[in-house]
Amino acid sequence: MxxxxxxxxxxxxxxxxxxxxxxxxxxxxxxxxxxxxxxxxxxxxxxxxxxxNAEIVQAVRVGGVLTCQSVLRRLGVWCDDDRLLHVRVGKHTTHLSAPHDRRMPLGRPGSRGVRIHRTVAGSEALETGRSVDSVEMAVIHLFHCEPRDNVIVSLDSILNKRILSHERLEEIASILPKKFRSFLSLVDSAAQSGLETKARLGLRRHGIPYRSQVFVEGVGRVDLLIGDRVVLEVDGEAWHSGPLAYAEDRRRDLELLRQGFVVVRVSYAQVMNQWALIEEVIRSLVARREHMWAGRHRRAGLGGIALGGEQLNRTI
Known part of the structure; x- marks a missing residue:
């Protein structure tokens, strides 16, 4: 070479x-x-x-460098994928080309599957001549590009994969507008998927108490434990579709039921498209106090299972 x-x-x-x-x-x-x-x-x-890489070539052809989601997805970060090519260009750059033909003007941003990011004032300078933004620069542009919950989904993934530390994220947030700095109080490095993060944020919005990645004897870690006994399991498409995974999920569900837990298992599509319905079911369970061990459970010998996980987020 x-x-x-x-x-x-x-x-x-x-x-x-x-x-x-x-x-x-x-x-x-x-x-x-x-x-x-x-x-x-x-x-x-x-x-x-x-x-x-085709995306890098296209970003440079447009007139900038790869950034935001397009950088993070390459690292395996969970993003709420908008299927756009994210390109960072200079603050005053005007001559932009189509991603597939440098002789053709880009036209209206988004019309050719491209989202244009203008260099953020105060952010670190990109090394001259590089075609891909650093992770830090990509995160800066993520804050400016995505809704809050989508940003937190990606930050959870970044922390879980140990791509950046929480301290480094705080340093990045310190140069951003004040409204973005509160996002870091909502991140959870234990989150195993973006779906789990979305579910967690949905529960938090309505003051529903939960813990994430709680260990249950005979089962392993469950995605979210609401109160003391409602288990919310979020099935991603990639990890729960094979026959072995399907069988293991049913074994876990049966063991949880044997121990007195209430199991709510939801799919990728339900979290993404039917969250209001999931929320309605959980709020009904909470309203009926079914998320807490009652005297009848104790008398039946339930509710004494040792649990381990994040501290309960008690907001009600």
Whole structure:
């Protein structure tokens, strides 16, 4: 592998000529690779390897760099995917191209599946010639781009995957407008999926007490425990669709019922599209005090199971 290939690979397969030059790649070598087809010209002053990631190439072709959701999804961060290409451009950049053809104007942002982000005042400067924003820069733009709950979903995932620490997120939030800083009080690094986060925030809005990732003997960790005995399990499409996962979920449900818990198992589609109905069911259970162990449960020998997990969020 040549030095050009190594340097270009470290930049995501796409880089500016100035970036390559500062790393010792002579212009004549770049020109030779362009003539041979080993490099492709993306836009004026930018080149890419034929194997470069398509989203990165498209972002540079538009006239900026990859940012926000488009960066975080590449790292496996749970995002409320809007299926748009997120591109950060300069604060005053005006000449933007279509992601698939640099000769065609972009037109109205969003009309070609592109969301344009203007560089945020006060944010860290991007290293010249790089084609992908840092995680920190992507998070800054996430705050400005998404509704609060969607931001918290992604922050939970970032913490759970240990991509950034809570301290680093606080540093990032410190340079953002004050309205964003309160978001960090709602994050939970124990959350295993974006669906769990969405469910947790929905419960919090209505003052329903819960704990996340609680350990139940004979079952393992459950997604959310409401009060003392209502278990809310949120099934993501990826982890609960196979026959083994299906069988294990039913085993867990049966064991929970044996121990006196009330099990509410919901699907990805229900959380995303029917949350109001889920909320109605849970609020009814809470109104009837079925989320708490009662005397009849104690007399039946229930309610003595040792639990471990986050401190109960008692808001009612």
């Amino acid at each position: 040549t030095s050009l290939e190594t340097i270009l690979g470290s930049a995501g397969g796409v880089a500016s000529l100035s970036y390559l030059q500062t790393r010792g790649v002579p212009r004549r070598e770049v020109d030779r690779e362009l003539r041979s087809g080993a490099l492709l010209r993306v836009r004026q002053g930018w080149v890419a390897s034929p194997a470069a």
